[in-house]
Amino acid sequence: MKILKNTKFPGFKLKGHCKKCGKCCRNITFMIENKYVIEKEEFERMKTFDPKYKHFFISGKDEKGILLFTCKSLGDDNLCGDYFFRSFYCRLYPRIMMKSIKAGAVFPEECGYYVEIL
Numbered sequence: 605m606k607i608l609k610n611t612k613f614p615g616f617k618l619k620g621h622c623k624k625c626g627k628c629c630r631n632i633t634f635m636i637e638n639k640y641v642i643e644k645e646e647f648e649r650m651k652t653f654d655p656k657y658k659h660f661f662i663s664g665k666d667e668k669g670i671l672l673f674t675c676k677s678l679g680d681d682n683l684c685g686d687y688f689f690r691s692f693y694c695r696l697y698p699r700i701m702m703k704s705i706k707a708g709a710v711f712p713e714e715c716g717y718y719v720e721i722l
């Protein structure tokens with residue numbers, strides 16, 4: 605995953621590097637109408653109105669019951685098997701997370717990135 609280093613965001617600075625653990629492609633959560641997806645049936649409906657969701661499968665639940673998804677392009681080596689055709693979101697990760705981080709979200713524990721509060 606090619607990542608921008610030291611990306612600036614007002615009040616925060618993104619630091620660190622990708623350790624290629626694949627966690628960000630494995631423990632994905634989705635939100636519909638500002639609510640996390642928690643039901644398998646809901647995910648089945650999502651796939652019918654937006655085919656991009658077919659690129660993921662349910663791989664677990666977190667401690668709050670929120671469904672976790674894994675991208676089908678993630679290889680056993682934790683690398684992206686679709687690197688050159690990956691989505692806009694993937695290209696901007698983790699820079700795209702900065703707004704959520706500012707709101708209290710955190711990077712996966714294994715992630716080599718962190719934010720420095722300026």
Ligand code: SF4
Nearest residue numbers: 629675677678684694
């Ligand atoms: S397309 Fe590649 S980078 Fe994007 S979530 Fe899937 S495995 Fe990860």
Ligand code: SF4
Nearest residue numbers: 622623626628715716
């Ligand atoms: S969770 Fe962080 S370290 Fe792991 S692959 Fe994603 S960006 Fe890289």
